[in-house]
Amino acid sequence: MKSDFKEKIYVTMINYWSWWWQVDNERDELARTILTISVLILVLLWYTWTLSFTRKGRNRLPPGPYGLPVLGYLPFLSHNLHEKFTEMAKRYGPIFSMRLGSKIHVVVSSMDLVKTVARDLDQTFANRRPPLTALAITYGGSDITFSNNNTHWRNMRKLLVSQVLSNANLDACQGFRTHEVRKTVSNVYARMGTAVDINEIAFDAELNVVTSMLWGSSDSRDYFDGFREVEFKIIELLGAPNISDFIPLLSWFDLQGRMKEMMKQREHLDRILDSIIEERIERNSRKMEGAVEGDGKKDFLQILIELMEQKDASTSFDVVQVKALLFDILTASTDTTSTMVEWVMAEILHNPDVKTKIQEELTEVIGMDIVVQESHLPRLKYLHAVVKETFRMHPPLPLLIQRSPDESCMVGGYEIPKGSIVYMNIWAIQRDPKNWSDPLEFRPERFLSGKWDYKGNNLKFIPFGSGRRICPGVPLGEKMLMYILASLLHSFDWILPKDEELELSDEFGFVTKKRRPLVAIPFKRLCDATLYE
Numbered sequence: 001m002k003s004d005f006k007e008k009i010y011v012t013m014i015n016y017w018s019w020w021w022q023v024d025n026e027r028d029e030l031a032r033t034i035l036t037i038s039v040l041i042l043v044l045l046w047y048t049w050t051l052s053f054t055r056k057g058r059n060r061l062p063p064g065p066y067g068l069p070v071l072g073y074l075p076f077l078s079h080n081l082h083e084k085f086t087e088m089a090k091r092y093g094p095i096f097s098m099r100l101g102s103k104i105h106v107v108v109s110s111m112d113l114v115k116t117v118a119r120d121l122d123q124t125f126a127n128r129r130p131p132l133t134a135l136a137i138t139y140g141g142s143d144i145t146f147s148n149n150n151t152h153w154r155n156m157r158k159l160l161v162s163q164v165l166s167n168a169n170l171d172a173c174q175g176f177r178t179h180e181v182r183k184t185v186s187n188v189y190a191r192m193g194t195a196v197d198i199n200e201i202a203f204d205a206e207l208n209v210v211t212s213m214l215w216g217s218s219d220s221r222d223y224f225d226g227f228r229e230v231e232f233k234i235i236e237l238l239g240a241p242n243i244s245d246f247i248p249l250l251s252w253f254d255l256q257g258r259m260k261e262m263m264k265q266r267e268h269l270d271r272i273l274d275s276i277i278e279e280r281i282e283r284n285s286r287k288m289e290g291a292v293e294g295d296g297k298k299d300f301l302q303i304l305i306e307l308m309e310q311k312d313a314s315t316s317f318d319v320v321q322v323k324a325l326l327f328d329i330l331t332a333s334t335d336t337t338s339t340m341v342e343w344v345m346a347e348i349l350h351n352p353d354v355k356t357k358i359q360e361e362l363t364e365v366i367g368m369d370i371v372v373q374e375s376h377l378p379r380l381k382y383l384h385a386v387v388k389e390t391f392r393m394h395p396p397l398p399l400l401i402q403r404s405p406d407e408s409c410m411v412g413g414y415e416i417p418k419g420s421i422v423y424m425n426i427w428a429i430q431r432d433p434k435n436w437s438d439p440l441e442f443r444p445e446r447f448l449s450g451k452w453d454y455k456g457n458n459l460k461f462i463p464f465g466s467g468r469r470i471c472p473g474v475p476l477g478e479k480m481l482m483y484i485l486a487s488l489l490h491s492f493d494w495i496l497p498k499d500e501e502l503e504l505s506d507e508f509g510f511v512t513k514k515r516r517p518l519v520a521i522p523f524k525r526l527c528d529a530t531l532y533e
């Protein structure tokens with residue numbers, strides 16, 4: 001019986017083998033020979049790799065699914081990675097691992113384990129392991145976000161925090177914010193009664209504030225025509241799976257064309273940043289010749305250009321690093337802020353009681369005969385709570401940005417190999433019923449009591465991250481978010497267009513956005529028309 005079965009298998013294999021080699025011409029034979037050899041080599045490579053992987057301690061890795069030869073678990077990952085990882089955590093536990101191509105990926109989804117990674121072992125996990133598209137757009141990781149934990153990263157971060165995001169500079173730049181937010185209100189006024197794309201208006205306001213803070217004027221506006229589309233494409237490419245990242249042997253071929261597409265965006269960006277830098281260098285030299293008057297105030301671009309001209313190699317910057325840093329600030333601030341304005345407005349339109357409470361608060365704190373000023377913002381307690389509740393349910397970076405240990409270490413009793421890619425699933429933590437009662441209900445009241453902030457200390461709620469890689473832009477991000485929202489909601493009453501159904505589903509990406517852009521119709525709320533000028 002047993003030998004019959006063996007014989008059957010033997011005969012079937014011989015039949016298939018001879019069928020495979022039934023060829024019509026020499027080209028066909030060559031193609032089949034190459035394919036057969038390639039498959040054999042791939043299987044051999046996979047076998048050797050799996051063997052060494054098991055020997056080196058697969059048993060000590062966090063649990064997780066097995067995958068296919070060569071590709072690992074890659075074919076089984078779905079579109080919305082944060083949701084897929086949350087589902088997998090239910091099956092494999094709060095820390096799990098999987099092989100994607102040739103790389104080990106680890107996902108942690110509990111507060112305790114995030115504490116281990118982002119706080120206790122913060123130094124060990126302070127490196128990034130950027131995808132190839134990120135390296136392409138940041139000139140090989142010369143920016144802050146995708147740089148490893150090294151002196152260059154520390155210098156850039158220090159410069160950004162001390163020169164752009166310090167309290168003193170944020171106070172000094174209040175005029176820029178007021179100007180841009182008032183301009184936004186006036187633009188919306190001109191479109192009253194018609195559908196407005198909320199993300200678009202918030203993006204423009206934030207972009208104009210940040211460019212004014214960086215080079216002190218709005219002269220560069222023309223350069224930024226079409227910038228939003230370019231940035232959206234960059235963000236899309238940063239979040240899209242690229243086979244070249246998982247199987248480095250294939251990176252030569254750029255099979256999905258992702259690198260080619262990213263380089264196209266970089267050319268666009270290069271044109272903008274080169275023009276702005278060259279213009280400033282030229283203006284500086286005319287100033288030296290006495291041709292133009294200086295106003296004596298140094299903006300961030302001027303500080304960077306002086307650092308470019310400095311001789312001391314330990315603190316100087318080259319032009320590529322300056323461009324990478326400017327790129328980082330522009331992209332890190334705009335898409336995140338506009339995405340959040342959109343989410344908050346969507347939740348408000350979805351919850352009419354919340355909208356009524358916000359309007360009552362705005363009327364009480366500000367009244368109806370003056371416009372919102374930044375000094376009002378700290379007193380808008382309920383609006384702050386609404387923003388936090390929205391951050392809890394819709395963090396724009398649900399897996400934060402991946403980290404990578406610079407040496408093998410233990411997390412939750414498992415070994416995390418040096419160089420593996422680690423995600424912290426804050427989307428799961430911020431919706432975990434162990435941390436939040438009725439986590440799927442939008443209840444801003446939960447943020448009215450207790451001391452909640454964005455500093456990354458309470459690991460139940462870390463939309464800006466935690467530890468040394470925490471977002472340095474919190475003070476500006478929070479201010480702009482509150483100022484734009486308070487102004488839009490104080491000046492206008494918003495409704496959905498007729499026949500528009502509000503849905504709150506998201507689409508995973510480097511920045512996770514609302515799947516369908518929110519459009520809403522504004523109506524005048526204040527009697528005095530001069531308040532819209």
Ligand code: HEM
Pocket residue numbers: 144145146157328329332333334336337340396397400401402463464465466468469470471472473474476477478481
């Ligand atoms: C609502 C607005 C914003 C949100 C939600 C946000 C969120 C985040 C998150 C989650 C990270 C990753 C943290 C981690 O890996 O643990 C990050 C990193 C970063 N953000 Fe923000 N951000 C916002 C605004 C800004 C602004 C206004 C700036 C600058 C002007 C900025 C600059 C950066 C930079 C440079 C990094 C990289 C930090 C590093 O790797 O050392 N962000 N942000």
